[in-house]
Amino acid sequence: MANNRVLVVGGGLAGLSATMKLAELGVAVDLLSLTPVKRSHSVCAQGGINSVNDQTRQQGDTEWNHFDDTIYGGDFLQNQPPVKEMAYWAPKVIDLMDRLGVTFNRTPEGYIDRRRFGGTLYKRTAFAGATTGQQLLYALDEQVRRWEVEGLVKKYEFWDFLGPILDDNGRCVGAVAQDMVSMEIRSFAADAVVVATGGCGLVYGRSTMSVFCTGSAASRCFQAGAKYGNGEFIQVHPTAIPGADKLRLMSESARGEGGRVWVPRKPNDTRAPKQIPASERYFFLEERFPKYGNLVPRDIATREIFNICVNEGLSVDPTRMCVYLDLTHIPRHELDRKLGGILEIYEKFQGVDPREEPMKIFPAVHYSMGGLWVDYEANGEGGLLPGSPRNQSTNVPGLYAIGECDYQYHGANRLGANSLLSCIFSGLFVGPGIVNWMKSNKAAADLPKSIFERAVGEHTARHKKLLSNASGAGENPYLLHQELGDIMTRTATVVRYNNQLTEAYEKVSAMVERSQRCSLADTGNWTNQNVIFTKSLQDMIPIAQCILKGALMRDESRGAHFKPDFCMPSLQATDPTERRLEAEKWCDAFEENTNKFLKSSVCSWKGQEPDLVFEDIDTRLMKPRPRLYGLVGGEVIEEVWKQRSRTKEESAPSKPAAAKQLAGSV
Amino acid sequence: MIAPGPELSPARRPSKINVRVLRQDGPGTPPYWERHQVDYEPDMNVISVLQKIAAQATTFDGKKVSPVAWDCGCLEEVCGSCTMVINGRVRQSCSALVDRLLEDNPEEIQLQPMTKFPVVRDLMIDRSRLFHSLKRVQAWVPVDSYFDMGAGPRIPREDQEQNYPLSQCMSCGCCLEACPQFNKVEVIRHAGETDEAFDARKKQAYDAEFIGPHAISQAMLFNSHPVGKNLQKERLETLTGTGGIQACGNAQNCVAVCPKEIPLTTSIARAGRAATLHSIKKLFDR
Numbered sequence: 019m020a021n022n023r024v025l026v027v028g029g030g031l032a033g034l035s036a037t038m039k040l041a042e043l044g045v046a047v048d049l050l051s052l053t054p055v056k057r058s059h060s061v062c063a064q065g066g067i068n069s070v071n072d073q074t075r076q077q078g079d080t081e082w083n084h085f086d087d088t089i090y091g092g093d094f095l096q097n098q099p100p101v102k103e104m105a106y107w108a109p110k111v112i113d114l115m116d117r118l119g120v121t122f123n124r125t126p127e128g129y130i131d132r133r134r135f136g137g138t139l140y141k142r143t144a145f146a147g148a149t150t151g152q153q154l155l156y157a158l159d160e161q162v163r164r165w166e167v168e169g170l171v172k173k174y175e176f177w178d179f180l181g182p183i184l185d186d187n188g189r190c191v192g193a194v195a196q197d198m199v200s201m202e203i204r205s206f207a208a209d210a211v212v213v214a215t216g217g218c219g220l221v222y223g224r225s226t227m228s229v230f231c232t233g234s235a236a237s238r239c240f241q242a243g244a245k246y247g248n249g250e251f252i253q254v255h256p257t258a259i260p261g262a263d264k265l266r267l268m269s270e271s272a273r274g275e276g277g278r279v280w281v282p283r284k285p286n287d288t289r290a291p292k293q294i295p296a297s298e299r300y301f302f303l304e305e306r307f308p309k310y311g312n313l314v315p316r317d318i319a320t321r322e323i324f325n326i327c328v329n330e331g332l333s334v335d336p337t338r339m340c341v342y343l344d345l346t347h348i349p350r351h352e353l354d355r356k357l358g359g360i361l362e363i364y365e366k367f368q369g370v371d372p373r374e375e376p377m378k379i380f381p382a383v384h385y386s387m388g389g390l391w392v393d394y395e396a397n398g399e400g401g402l403l404p405g406s407p408r409n410q411s412t413n414v415p416g417l418y419a420i421g422e423c424d425y426q427y428h429g430a431n432r433l434g435a436n437s438l439l440s441c442i443f444s445g446l447f448v449g450p451g452i453v454n455w456m457k458s459n460k461a462a463a464d465l466p467k468s469i470f471e472r473a474v475g476e477h478t479a480r481h482k483k484l485l486s487n488a489s490g491a492g493e494n495p496y497l498l499h500q501e502l503g504d505i506m507t508r509t510a511t512v513v514r515y516n517n518q519l520t521e522a523y524e525k526v527s528a529m530v531e532r533s534q535r536c537s538l539a540d541t542g543n544w545t546n547q548n549v550i551f552t553k554s555l556q557d558m559i560p561i562a563q564c565i566l567k568g569a570l571m572r573d574e575s576r577g578a579h580f581k582p583d584f585c586m587p588s589l590q591a592t593d594p595t596e597r598r599l600e601a602e603k604w605c606d607a608f609e610e611n612t613n614k615f616l617k618s619s620v621c622s623w624k625g626q627e628p629d630l631v632f633e634d635i636d637t638r639l640m641k642p643r644p645r646l647y648g649l650v651g652g653e654v655i656e657e658v659w660k661q662r663s664r665t666k667e668e669s670a671p672s673k674p675a676a677a678k679q680l681a682g683s684v
Numbered sequence: 685m686i687a688p689g690p691e692l693s694p695a696r697r698p699s700k701i702n703v704r705v706l707r708q709d710g711p712g713t714p715p716y717w718e719r720h721q722v723d724y725e726p727d728m729n730v731i732s733v734l735q736k737i738a739a740q741a742t743t744f745d746g747k748k749v750s751p752v753a754w755d756c757g758c759l760e761e762v763c764g765s766c767t768m769v770i771n772g773r774v775r776q777s778c779s780a781l782v783d784r785l786l787e788d789n790p791e792e793i794q795l796q797p798m799t800k801f802p803v804v805r806d807l808m809i810d811r812s813r814l815f816h817s818l819k820r821v822q823a824w825v826p827v828d829s830y831f832d833m834g835a836g837p838r839i840p841r842e843d844q845e846q847n848y849p850l851s852q853c854m855s856c857g858c859c860l861e862a863c864p865q866f867n868k869v870e871v872i873r874h875a876g877e878t879d880e881a882f883d884a885r886k887k888q889a890y891d892a893e894f895i896g897p898h899a900i901s902q903a904m905l906f907n908s909h910p911v912g913k914n915l916q917k918e919r920l921e922t923l924t925g926t927g928g929i930q931a932c933g934n935a936q937n938c939v940a941v942c943p944k945e946i947p948l949t950t951s952i953a954r955a956g957r958a959a960t961l962h963s964i965k966k967l968f969d970r
Contacts, residue, residue, distance in 0.1 A: 038830065039830055042829060042830050053755075053757055053763075053765065054811075054815065054855075056764075056815070056854075056855055057757045057758075057763040057764055057765050057854075057855075058763075059757070059758065059763075061757075061758055061762045061763050061854070062758050062760065062762060062763075110832040113832065113833070113834055113835045113836065114830060114832070116835055116836035117825070117827050117833065117835075117836035117911070118825055118827060118836075119824075119825040119836075119906070119909050119911070119912055121844055121847050121848040121851045122839075122844070123841075123844060123848075124839055124840065124841040124844045125841070126841055127838075128838040128839055128840050128841065129838065130835075146848065146851075147848055147852075149762065149852060152762055152852070152854070153848075153851060156851060157825075160818075160823055160824035160825070161824055161827075161830075163815075163818060163819060163823070163824060164822075164824045164826070166819070167819055167822075199804055199805075228757045228758045228759070228763065229756055229757060229759065230757065261727060261729075261759075262725060262726075262727045262728050262729070262732045263728075263729060263731045263732040263735060263759055263778075264731075264759040264760065264778075266759070266760045267760075355845070359762075359852075363760050363761070363762075366761065366779050367729075367760070367779065367781070369781075446830065494739060496735070496738060496739035497739060539738075539741030539748070539749075539750055539751055540741070540750035540751055542750060544709070544710050544805060545710075545753050545804055545805035545806075545808060546750075547738075547751065547753050548738070548741075548750065548751050
């Protein structure tokens with residue numbers, strides 16, 4: 019592989035694990051990032067990383083259960099083979115990170131400690147204090163630095179990825195990028211380009227994401243022909259600290275370690291939280307979801323908190339909406355050992371010690387389940403075929419996507435502590451497939467120079483055109499960004515209505531043209547952050563359009579996507595026979611909805627707006643079933659559903675049984 | 685632990701905030717002060733002040749200027765990007781809350797780039813030397829491969845509790861800014877110099893200078909890992925060489941400014957003892 023080079027774009031968990039794995043396989047890697055890779059957004063992940071482990075195994079847990087929880091938590095919107103493979107790799111991923119020196123919390127005996135996270139009943143989550151993402155990222159950063167010294171990795175930090183380069187056959191043969199210091203625009207020839215550029219929180223203005231998470235890199239691939247899937251599925255995290263510049267995450271681990279969410283039962287109760295006796299506190303998650311309690315999946319916790327403030331008027335603060343997240347019943351030393359990092363964040367930014375006083379939190383945009391559409395090749399067991407060049411490949415040959423910027427692992431809702439897993443897993447898994455892809459293709463470095471020069475020319479022209487908009491009469495890019503964020507936050511977060519989405523889509527679509535008229539305050543050619551930001555703003559708009567269009571066309575409620583006008587109601591009847599009948603009808607409606615909407619929304623770019631089609635989902639391993647966390651009448655529905663499933667199985671003999679019969683007759 | 689008090693009382697809230705920024709257009713050009721004024725809002729930090737300055741791009745007396753350049757990332761003090769000198773003190777601008785700053789000095793907020801690193805532009809500085817130091821001490825665990833080899837060695841809780849704080853170092857550079865022994869190294873690119881030649885000159889210049897407390901602490905972190913310590917000798921070789929631990933003047937400024945309260949001076953003391961032992965051993969092994 020002497021002449022092969024791979025370009026990895028993005029140096030978070032996904033990009034770094036892909037880089038180090040490729041280097042180990044002997045492939046030279048150019049690693050391109052907006053920031054020194056050690057500062058990537060993965061540092062913000064707090065709570066932990068999931069896998070079945072020796073302890074949960076003995077309580078009945080298996081890789082299959084982890085797979086099941088992930089699919090059920092994601093409301094069946096994932097193609098199942100990649101998710102299965104990830105769940106089965108999870109223990110190996112944690113073992114590897116352990117070997118790389120990650121300072122996971124330990125039990126007194128020296129084993130990796132675990133805590134419970136949302137959407138599961140097992141303690142699967144390994145953690146390093148409350149800065150697990152940071153610790154995992156550093157371990158990978160260290161390994162990549164090692165390869166840098168070895169000469170197999172070359173880093174390009176403070177470089178902005180401007181777009182992939184495609185040859186005349188539509189194969190990706192490199193990328194154009196810009197040095198954010200000198201503003202030089204140049205091409206990188208590459209036999210494969212791996213995009214690992216994270217989520218798109220900045221489309222919403224303020225979110226829990228870092229300033230780099232604009233989604234513009236994914237958008238640039240999208241505009242170059244890559245498909246974008248399930249854009250409408252944006253996770254709104256239930257617990258964040260509101261701020262003027264950012265909504266800071268308060269990890270789910272706070273609840274995993276016993277944190278309780280509550281509000282006073284009496285509206286506008288002016289007493290200090292500690293003065294309110296237990297009987298007058300409304301632990302609404304625990305009361306409504308006795309099985310999972312405070313650890314229901316995120317989409318549900320978010321809607322409940324939103325609802326309690328907006329519709330039930332029980333916000334704990336008269337000036338803004340928030341509820342209490344209470345840790346004060348847990349001993350201080352235990353909090354410091356397990357949650358120190360996040361409690362310090364709260365203390366530093368709010369000026370209140372959360373060990374003494376309940377925190378005030380509210381939901382915030384947090385994660386993009388959707389992203390670049392990627393392919394996979396299944397093996398005989400319904401997992402992935404290792405080494406297949408199709409795994410993690412976008413529809414543009416040679417262009418790969420991994421980590422948060424792909425759409426593949428989390429369906430309609432991501433479970434806590436599964437993101438770090440999907441990032442590292444997809445990064446490690448993509449390497450061997452890329453090696454095989456390169457074997458069958460002519461090296462990009464040997465292609466005619468004209469392909470690369472043409473691409474550089476196009477991006478240089480775009481850059482110069484923007485710099486020439488200096489009149490001062492055009493749009494202010496920062497204010498336009500605020501406007502975009504306000505529209506998106508108002509219409510495409512927790513609760514969605516078609517009339518609002520239609521209006522938002524029109525307004526955002528008008529921004530395609532408006533953003534071309536941005537005038538810059540800086541027209542220089544040295545560290546011009548103004549022009550870099552404006553370009554990323556322009557490219558946020560197609561992603562915003564995908565989100566809105568997907569939300570508009572999906573007339574159902576699923577995971578993070580919730581439309582009150584299209585949701586499955588609770589059962590009303592109290593009489594057992596009527597309740598049973600109602601449950602039958604509920605199941606009919608569920609089946610009908612599954613047939614219609616258990617599909618990925620897949621967008622392609624058409625110059626001014628996306629074109630959306632619905633694509634079938636691979637449910638080969640597990641048939642969809644109703645997601646019933648806390649639904650009134652859920653137990654009756656479950657009973658009816660199970661009976662129906664049994665009847666279906668009996669009436670249709672399974673394939674292996676049929677095959678056996680056939681073999682017997684020969 | 686920094687435990688700021690409550691918000692400024694409404695009576696003391698100004699309507700405008702004065703901000704003075706030390707700007708510089710590029711490497712080798714003279715720095716100059718520029719005054720800006722932004723509207724006050726509750727819950728602001730220095731990042732939101734800089735965001736407003738970028739959107740206005742106008743000085744306090746109405747002159748159109750280019751937006752001030754600065755570096756930031758996570759905005760919650762875990763990425764280390766946004767370090768600068770604020771009212772004379774090195775710190776992250778995300779956790780520098782405006783209400784607190786105004787309590788200390790209601791007249792204005794003063795922003796300067798770090799002084800120990802070359803300025804790229806305005807508040808942006810080039811900290812590549814800081815990362816280079818991590819290469820000098822081989823701050824990694826030299827595992828055989830990334831194949832599945834089962835779990836790592838068992839680690840006593842005590843060791844984890846000692847190492848976790850060291851592992852929280854976010855390479856922000858505060859300790860280097862405060863260290864009297866860490867001096868600025870600025871290598872200016874010659875006209876027509878290739879990337880490789882320029883990188884080689886930078887490496888040479890950095891290798892001749894003090895490695896810094898952050899890297900010493902990382903060396904101790906990896907020397908106390910069961911597999912990491914396979915490179916113990918090499919790390920101590922660096923620490924006993926040019927720009928190593930003997931350059932430390934024990935001013936203890938590093939530990940005082942570290943936003944993560946990493947026990948840097950404890951690491952330095954451990955490194956000192958290990959380096960002495962290493963030197964004695966080398967003497968006898970000759």
